[in-house]
Amino acid sequence: MVDYNTPVTDGELHAYVDGELPPDRSEAVEAWLASHPEDAGRVAAWRVQAEAIRARYGATIHGPVPDRLTLSRITRSQQPATPAASHYPGESDTGAAGKSRHRVPTRTPQTSQARRPSRADVVANSAMRS
Numbered sequence: 001m002v003d004y005n006t007p008v009t010d011g012e013l014h015a016y017v018d019g020e021l022p023p024d025r026s027e028a029v030e031a032w033l034a035s036h037p038e039d040a041g042r043v044a045a046w047r048v049q050a051e052a053i054r055a056r057y058g059a060t061i062h063g064p065v066p067d068r069l070t071l072s073r074i075t076r077s078q079q080p081a082t083p084a085a086s087h088y089p090g091e092s093d094t095g096a097a098g099k100s101r102h103r104v105p106t107r108t109p110q111t112s113q114a115r116r117p118s119r120a121d122v123v124a125n126s127a128m129r130s
Contacts, residue, residue, distance in 0.1 A: 008032040013039060017046045 008029050015021045016029045033040040067073060 008036075008039070013043055014046065017043055017050055 006028065012021060012025065012029055016026060021029060033043060
């Protein structure tokens, strides 16, 4: 039985555009769209957009995933670099060829436990080098 009084969610509208709704719910969505012109306009725009995406990228959907987009490559590129050997206890060398221009503390003053440099540390140090 189709319940035409149940409000239609945005998720259902998207599923309708993609052809992913069960037939009984599709009927309810069609009835909803007939009485809600604003939603019908959005659905029509989404259909045009979906067709443009399929026309542009449809041929690549079944091709192999490029190496640069594989999960292992992405997660590997997001891991922070290991700091070089330290010249002083509690500090790491961020310079090149043993030249210690800017040091990033690897221990917090409160706990003296080793930590990785934060993004703020990295950004601040790269700004100093510029």
